[in-house]
Amino acid sequence: MKKVIFTLSVLLASALFVPHLVFASSAQDLTTIPAPEGLMGIISILPIIIILVLLFMKVDMLFAGLIGGVLSMIIGGITLGRANELLLSSIPAMLTITVPIINSAIATAVFKSGGYASALALVRRGIKGRVEYFAAFIVLLMAAATYMSGIGGGTAMVLAPLAFAAVGAVPELIAAMCLAAAVSFTTSPASLETSIVSQLSGENVGNYVTTMRPYWILFTIIAILIGFFGTKMRGAAFLGEESEEIKAKSNRELLINTIPAIFLLFAVIVGPYINNAVGMPILGPLMYLVITIGLIALCTDFNIKQSSTALVDGSQYILTRLFQVGIFITFINIIGETGAFTVIVNVAQAAPAAILVPALIVAGYAIGVPAGAYVATILALILPIAVSLNLPLLAVGLITMGVGLGSQMSFVNITMQAQSSGFDIPILQVVKGNSRYILASLVVLVIIGLVMV
Numbered sequence: 001m002k003k004v005i006f007t008l009s010v011l012l013a014s015a016l017f018v019p020h021l022v023f024a025s026s027a028q029d030l031t032t033i034p035a036p037e038g039l040m041g042i043i044s045i046l047p048i049i050i051i052l053v054l055l056f057m058k059v060d061m062l063f064a065g066l067i068g069g070v071l072s073m074i075i076g077g078i079t080l081g082r083a084n085e086l087l088l089s090s091i092p093a094m095l096t097i098t099v100p101i102i103n104s105a106i107a108t109a110v111f112k113s114g115g116y117a118s119a120l121a122l123v124r125r126g127i128k129g130r131v132e133y134f135a136a137f138i139v140l141l142m143a144a145a146t147y148m149s150g151i152g153g154g155t156a157m158v159l160a161p162l163a164f165a166a167v168g169a170v171p172e173l174i175a176a177m178c179l180a181a182a183v184s185f186t187t188s189p190a191s192l193e194t195s196i197v198s199q200l201s202g203e204n205v206g207n208y209v210t211t212m213r214p215y216w217i218l219f220t221i222i223a224i225l226i227g228f229f230g231t232k233m234r235g236a237a238f239l240g241e242e243s244e245e246i247k248a249k250s251n252r253e254l255l256i257n258t259i260p261a262i263f264l265l266f267a268v269i270v271g272p273y274i275n276n277a278v279g280m281p282i283l284g285p286l287m288y289l290v291i292t293i294g295l296i297a298l299c300t301d302f303n304i305k306q307s308s309t310a311l312v313d314g315s316q317y318i319l320t321r322l323f324q325v326g327i328f329i330t331f332i333n334i335i336g337e338t339g340a341f342t343v344i345v346n347v348a349q350a351a352p353a354a355i356l357v358p359a360l361i362v363a364g365y366a367i368g369v370p371a372g373a374y375v376a377t378i379l380a381l382i383l384p385i386a387v388s389l390n391l392p393l394l395a396v397g398l399i400t401m402g403v404g405l406g407s408q409m410s411f412v413n414i415t416m417q418a419q420s421s422g423f424d425i426p427i428l429q430v431v432k433g434n435s436r437y438i439l440a441s442l443v444v445l446v447i448i449g450l451v452m453v
Contacts, residue, residue, distance in 0.1 A: 036339050040075075044340040047071045048381060051331075055371040055378075058412060061328055065377075069331030076338035086333045091326035097198060099205055100150055101318050102285045103190030103268060106292050107149030108314025109307060110261050111158055113300040116145055118257035120162055121246045124238070125254075131166075131238055135173045135231035136224050138163045143180035143220040144265050150191030151317060152181035153414030160422020168239055169423040171433035172230020176223040178434050179441055181415050182404035183219040185375075186397075187212040189268055192321045192376050193400060199329075200383045201396055206272060212397040213269075215448065219401075219441060226437055260295040264288065325376045332380050341384050357395045357449040360386055361402035365442055368406020372413035378403050395453045398445060405442050408434055 036044050047068035054064035073083060110116070119141060120134075127133045138159060146155045156177065163173060185191045189209045198205045246254070271283035281287065289311075296307040335341070351359065360382065367378050379400060386396050407413045411427055420427040 036343065041339075041343045043075055044072075044338045045343055047075070047335050047338075048340060048344075051381065052367065052371070055374055058373075061374045061377045062324065065328045065331035069334040072331075072335045072338050072340070076334075078334055078337055082337070083330070083334055086337075087327070087330045090330040090333060091323060093199055094195065094322045094326035094329065095319070097195040097205065097322070099285055100188075100190045100192070100195045101315055101322070102289055103148065103188075104150045104318040105311050105315035106264060106289055107145065107190060108151075108154070108317070109293065109296060109310035110264055111145070111149065111154070112310045112314070113257075113260065113296045113302045113307070115258050115261040115296075115300065116141060116158060117162060117246065118249070118254040119261065120159075120166070121242055121249075122251060122254040122258065124166060124242070125251060129238065131236050132228050132232035134238075135163075135167060135170065135176075135236070136228040138166075138173065139176045139180050139224045139227040140220070142177045143184045143216075143223065145261075146181050146184035147188045147216065148190060148261075148264055148268055150185055150188040150194065152185040153418050154317065156181060156415045156418035156422060160419050164423045166238055167231065167236045169425050169429075170231050170234055170236050171429075172234070172437075173227045174419055174423060174430055175434045175437040176227030176230065178408040178415060178419060178430075179226065179405075179437060180220055180223040182408045182438075183216050183223070183401055186400045186404035187216040190318075192318060192325065193379060193404070195322060196325060196329075196376055196379045197383065197396060197400055200380070201387050201393065203393055208393060208397060210272070211393050212401075215397070215401070219444075222441065222444070256299045259299045260292050263295055264292050267292070321376065325380065328377055329380050332384070336384065341388055344385050344388075354450065356389070357391065357398065357453045358446045360391075360395075360399045361446055361449050362442070364399045364402035365406035368403040369409045372407035372410020372416070375403055375407050375413075392453060395449065398449050398453070401445055402442065405438050405445065408438050 050071065051064045051068040054067060055061065069083070072078065073080075120138065123137045124134055142155055142159055145159070146152045149155060159177070163177070167173065186193050187209065188194055189205060194205055194208060197203070197208055201208070249257070267283050267288035271288060274283050275281050293304075293307045293311055296302050296310070297304040302310065364378065364382055367382065368375065371378055382399065382403070383396060386399055408416065409431055410416060411431065416427055416430055419430050423430070
């Protein structure tokens with residue numbers, strides 16, 4: 001580590017005091033920066049390769065980005081002043097994506113109030129021992145909760161222990177939950193990943209979510225079927241009893257507890273259509289924030305103060321991650337100023353157009369497997385290429401989904417770690433159980449990329 005720090009110090013000093021050729025001296029979009037040619041073109045993409053290698057080695061994402069960024073400053077002759085400008089523009093750009101921040105905070109408050117635990121208990125009581133229906137509902141709840149909150153790992157931390165206590169470690173159920181999480185957090189109106197897609201593509205969050213919603217629904221249905229038939233095939237049965245707190249509640253009380261979650265899902269999915277129909281944001285972020293927090297106070301054991309506190313606390317995760325990614329994107333923007341992404345785009349444009357999107361989907365998946373803890377970071381690396389190629393928003397979304405699928409085969413992904421912990425099995429067992437279903441889903445995704453784009 002001392003050698004690495006010494007090397008970084010030398011690189012930084014070089015960037016500050018040694019003159020170099022400048023490929024891009026003014027603020028330009030990454031797609032318009034001229035590409036260096038010949039040997040310099042190859043050298044310009046070295047920082048990207050180095051960052052990927054460091055991520056594969058599980059090096060902290062910001063340290064990996066710093067190494068790549070400093071190297072690009074040396075290669076491109078980018079001044080410290082220009083790097084400061086990029087930092088001061090990149091972080092605010094990420095933090096101004098407010099709708100995902102609001103949605104994530106509200107959904108976390110619903111989590112903490114016990115809405116999802118109540119929904120599972122209610123379904124368990126209603127299905128009279130038909131455990132496959134319970135498994136299907138767990139997958140549906142995994143998809144819905146992740147879609148509303150944008151946080152797959154947080155959802156798994158809540159639902160995996162409940163599922164394990166109810167039916168045990170059914171491989172198909174675990175795989176279905178992971179698939180549902182992957183397609184939900186990569187298309188959610190509340191996720192960090194959607195924020196990054198919006199920031200890098202220049203598209204409105206709502207446009208991206210609307211474009212990808214049919215494919216989210218398709219893969220969610222596939223995940224539900226995997227969980228249903230897998231659990232039925234294995235002849236699983238209910239194991240433990242309800243917790244004392246849940247057992248003390250009647251079905252009517254449990255149903256009332258789930259009302260905030262039902263309303264939030266309705267507002268997130270149906271709200272935009274209602275707003276367009278009436279011509280005003282009757283179910284915009286302000287209204288469904290106030291209504292959901294009010295419903296939590298009315299329908300759960302939380303009072304208004306606890307509901308408000310849960311809302312504020314719920315924003316911490318996504319705000320922290322947006323700040324972190326904003327710093328990382330600074331280094332990516334520094335790399336972009338050398339013309340590195342233009343070099344990659346020029347090479348990619350030589351490939352047959354028919355296989356371009358499938359190739360990027362597979363590339364995103366392949367990077368997601370070893371570096372699945374950094375889905376947002378991977379998107380910050382791969383999406384500028386897709387955007388520079390002027391690919392449609394659907395293609396960008398499919399590539400994002402591909403990275404999400406890869407993350408569900410990763411030993412370092414937080415959702416995978418939550419599943420391992422919640423189901424009390426080694427993470428290797430989770431990866432093995434996921435493999436056939438995640439790979440099959442990747443094949444479906446590639447076919448969609450071939451046919452629809």
